[in-house]
Amino acid sequence: RMHRCKTIIKYLFISLFCLNLNAFDTKSYDESLNVFKALLLEEKDPKDSVSIFTYLYDKTKKPEYLKEVIKILYNYEDFANLGFYLEKGSVVLKDDDEFLRIKIAYLLSKNSLYEALNLARNLTKIDNSSRSFIILGKIEEVLNLQNEAFKSYKKAYELDKNEINFLRYIKILTNDLEKTDEALKELENYKKENGCSLAVCSMLVDIYRQKNDFDMVVKICEELYENTKNNKFLDYILNFYITFEEYYKAVDLLKKYDYKNKMLVELYGFLKQNDEAIKLSKEFFKKTNDTEFLALEAMNLYEKNAPNVNQNLLKEILDKFDKSIKDLNNATYENYYGYLLIDHDVDYKKGIEFVKKALLKEPDSPYYLDSLAWGYYKLKECKKADEIMKQISYKFNDFLNSSEAKEHLEAINKCLNSGDIK
Helix, strand or coil: CHHHHHHHHHHHHHHHHHHHHHHCCHHHHHHHHHHHHHHHHHHHCHHHHHHHHHHHHHHHCCHHHHHHHHHHHHHCCCHHHHHHHHHHCCCCCCCCHHHHHHHHHHHHHCCCHHHHHHHHHHHHHHCCCHHHHHHHHHHHHHCCCHHHHHHHHHHHHHHCCCHHHHHHHHHHHHHHCCCHHHHHHHHHHHHHHHCCCHHHHHHHHHHHHHCCCHHHHHHHHHHHHHHHCCCHHHHHHHHHHHHCCCHHHHHHHHHHCCCCHHHHHHHHHHCCCHHHHHHHHHHHHHHHCCCHHHHHHHHHHHHHHCCCCCHHHHHHHHHHHHHHHCCCCCHHHHHHHHHHHHHCCCCHHHHHHHHHHHHHHCCCCHHHHHHHHHHHHHCCCHHHHHHHHCCCCHHHHHHHCCHHHHHHHHHHHHHHHCCCCC
């Protein structure tokens, strides 16, 4: 973009040069020729370009030539010489907004913040634009003049009502001035007029989350999902629902957006609505041919009917695991299948192998260690079973106090105290 602007300027000077040729003015011809030469040299040899414009300024005292010198030095980051020419232009270019912007940038690079601040204030008087007030606001922010920065950014927004300008002063209002209620009101009004953009509604989410207004967090995240179709907003809502144990709301959300069908089935299972979980598992398996739905169906069939699982139903459940487990690298299913093979006296060794696979993924799981211990108990290797149970950390107190764990520990201890051990 900058290159294109330079090209346009060059053509403009060339056309002026041609006009001067037509006028047959020798002085004007010499001046135009030097301008033409300086412009052509600017990219190839900026130092020579600077020399020519300096010569033209010294000869004519036209401020525009001094400004060209300053612009070239700034664009090519020749800060060693820039300061001298900025000082030279401090009188003749003091009311030129482009000169002031360059001088402000130079002063900021030298950490002369207060001098830059005063110049920025002058700039807003000379150039009453959004751009000028943004420059002023940024310097005020650096100097921790947050009230002034807020006013400057708000003025910038009044002059150019775009979202970036709006968010500049809202961030000051929220983060620095801690006027969250005022910021909230402004954000909601902006949203009403302009819609739920990602940036505006993300700020609203942050504020409502700080205020613990989770209903509004969910509402806005849904709006963001509707606008962007980005699943992270559904995940954000689901995280809230699961954290605060709003499981039925999580179910409704998953159904509404046809999202994470496996999670939906798992939630129905967790809520003991096994019939619905079984029904959906069948439907989703038919639609997708994803064998994980067979494993989910098997688990829910078992949970629905336990402890009264007859041999025919057990065979159906194990068949579903047989068909799915080879495709799934999942510790939960490996442990569940392995434990069923052990507990129902189907195949202890095969069951132990599946539980071991699960433990490779989650070696500290008390549930998987218990399953493994139970497998060795069934093989009458009670010392081994006891050693495994002792590996369960006391931090898993809830599990160790469960009826199933107590039953297994009692059975293993009885085995150890009898003579029938390996």
